[in-house]
Amino acid sequence: MKLSERKKKILQYVVDDYISTAQPVSSKSITEKYMQGISSATVRSELAGLEELGYLNQLHTSSGRVPSIEAYKLYVTELMDKGGLTRKEVGEIKKAFNVHADNLETVVQNAVKIISELTDYTSVGMAAHSKKEKIVKLDIFRYKPNQALLLIVTENTLIRDKFLDIPEAMTDEQVKEAGKLASSYFTGKELGEIIKLGKLVEEEFAGYREIFNSVMNAIEEYVEKDKVGVVLEGEGKILNHPEYNNDSEKVKNFLSVVTSKDKLADLLSEENDDIEINIKIGGEDADMPKDCSLVTASYSAGGVNIGTYGVIGPLRMDYQKVVSVLEGVGKILEDILTNKK
Amino acid sequence: MKLSERKKKILQYVVDDYISTAQPVSSKSITEKYMQGISSATVRSELAGLEELGYLNQLHTSSGRVPSIEAYKLYVTELMDKGGLTRKEVGEIKKAFNVHADNLETVVQNAVKIISELTDYTSVGMAAHSKKEKIVKLDIFRYKPNQALLLIVTENTLIRDKFLDIPEAMTDEQVKEAGKLASSYFTGKELGEIIKLGKLVEEEFAGYREIFNSVMNAIEEYVEKDKVGVVLEGEGKILNHPEYNNDSEKVKNFLSVVTSKDKLADLLSEENDDIEINIKIGGEDADMPKDCSLVTASYSAGGVNIGTYGVIGPLRMDYQKVVSVLEGVGKILEDILTNKK
DNA sequence: AATTGGCAATCAAACAAAAAGAGTGCTAAC
DNA sequence: GTTAGCACTCTTTTTGTTTGATTGCCAATT
Secondary structure (H helix, E strand, C coil): CCCCHHHHHHHHHHHHHHHHHCCCECHHHHHHHCCCCCCHHHHHHHHHHHHHCCCEEECCCCCCEEECHHHHHHHHHHHCCCCCCCHHHHHHHHHHHHCCCCCHHHHHHHHHHHHHHHHCCEEEEEECCCCCCEEEEEEEEEEECCEEEEEEEECCCCEEEEEEECCCCCCHHHHHHHHHHHHHHHCCCEHHHHHHHHHHHHHHCHHHHHHHHHHHHHHHHHHHCCHHHEEEECHHHHHHCHHHCCCHHHHHHHHHHHCCHHHHHHHHHCCCCCCCEEEEECCCCCCCCCCEEEEEEEEEECCEEEEEEEEEEECCCCHHHHHHHHHHHHHHHHHHHHHHC | CCCCHHHHHHHHHHHHHHHHHCCCECHHHHHHHCCCCCCHHHHHHHHHHHHHCCCEEECCCCCCEEECHHHHHHHHHHHCCCCCCCHHHHHHHHHHHHCCCCCHHHHHHHHHHHHHHHHCCEEEEEECCCCCCEEEEEEEEEEECCEEEEEEEECCCCEEEEEEECCCCCCHHHHHHHHHHHHHHHCCCEHHHHHHHHHHHHHHCHHHHHHHHHHHHHHHHHHHCCHHHEEEECHHHHHHCHHHCCCHHHHHHHHHHHCCHHHHHHHHHCCCCCCCEEEEECCCCCCCCCCEEEEEEEEEECCEEEEEEEEEEECCCCHHHHHHHHHHHHHHHHHHHHHHC
């Protein structure tokens, strides 16, 4: 099962070539483009070997080879060259972040946009909700006889508006009081801390127990998965790639995932805590569109996770470029955020 | 230029048939399906007349007829049958609104979703921001040395988070004071009223003039066009329709409009004040995808406009169904909102 | 034992020609 | 005004042929 050096090289060439041309790769083209000293017959037997091992596929007997999912996996982990960004690209990224950012969501928007532009793939991002964030402001006030509006602002300026069901019998005064109590109780606390508190609340604020529990639920929901904060860009770019050009089933499938913020939030929040760059290939995940790859990166500033960004595209994705861009954006973003804060 | 009754009937049949089959309509099929007592030759001469008048087109000499944009226009205004909704559909709509609505955006989301489901087209909605809405709460507080966060809550529970640039020299106290002043000044006022006030502010609150102006800008922007409030559903459904199936250029075009909330907000806020159902056909508008139709409806409850909803799809859209659904959803939505309030 | 040149076999893609079919427009008759 | 009939047009489908790319295998070579 161990691959010879030459097999690896050849596999790399096949994947490289297939990524850039979208055409099955022939033994001849390999000898011409990459390995002049060797004959095509030799490459052919190597290719046969790689196919045997499950790294390559043939569409029909007399066609060139196409990489298998296994091949892509090996490619991203071992085979591909790590390319950096050009000066120009770095410049473009910096410029993209230079525009006046109105709020945190705008920053995410900018990041996602430049990623999509530089890679030419659909890109997606989500600001992280660190459990270390503190609540800066909390307010509750009556909206309808049986509903109150909950307002939470955290350090990172993310705001949550949510309705709470309240008993009609409550007077405006009581609602106000509940708000005051909740505010003095929650303000200044870290989100994670609050979640951990769990059921303690029941005893202390018996009168407003329901309300307190609703507030805690809202906070928990917000930290765990904030689908509202998912930003998407370039959803149509999938059509720039030939494998999606005449297959509207595939496109439909792709769009159904990509346009569901729920699903995207799920995908982006998977196990990204410690890993920096994360590549998920093929339709292993129920939420992933079949025949797609997802490359994600988690960014942090000052040791705190500040968000997850990613690119979704065809299996035949330019991983090298994508990884470079994600790393580049991450670095610049982190610089900006650490300096500004 | 006046159409005979029979010409109108025939034109209606052609459009009906084309809408349901997506195939050019032949004289023979008309006599078979719709006008048994008449011969195909007669229909042919009528069709030739309608073509003369610009209502029909032929793809080539020996093909059936296809409706022109003019034909669609006439169809929606005069020709088409007005069909209602089935009991089942009404039931589905009611069910869709029965789920617990967390906030106003959820209501919009539900409406858009059920519209998309029932029509099988991409649908879009935007809550209206009536100038009559009053500000219920307004708050300003410091976020960074040179930025403050502005928070506005209106009767309809829409909240806007927005950063204001402030001089670093301002003390926290001053920010607080500005907030208090702004709150007491703006709270209770109608949005329209505030916009009209315009520059009066300059004199009165000289010390915090900048801040007051920023607040007013934010309010104006919010009333004029709130792109954040645009909700979209079923963007992939365009692919269910054959004219988009093998034309990825068209799809790309469509997606580029539909995925831009800016453009959608523009489209939805055009001149919808007094008209109830508004049909825009073909690519007259720069913001409209070419070869698309947009059907919008403005809903109101208690005399106040509460939002605009619409369906975007191919020219060959099932207008009858779409109009029925939009009307049906509007009616039910209005009922719910007027009762609840 | 690995490599190579040569060659038949395979298969998709491109092309061409022919046949089938759908629909029209026109005309002469009703 | 309506209709049957028919020639004509143009697309679609079918069928067959050619071309070209590529492989796998084998025997010869290094």
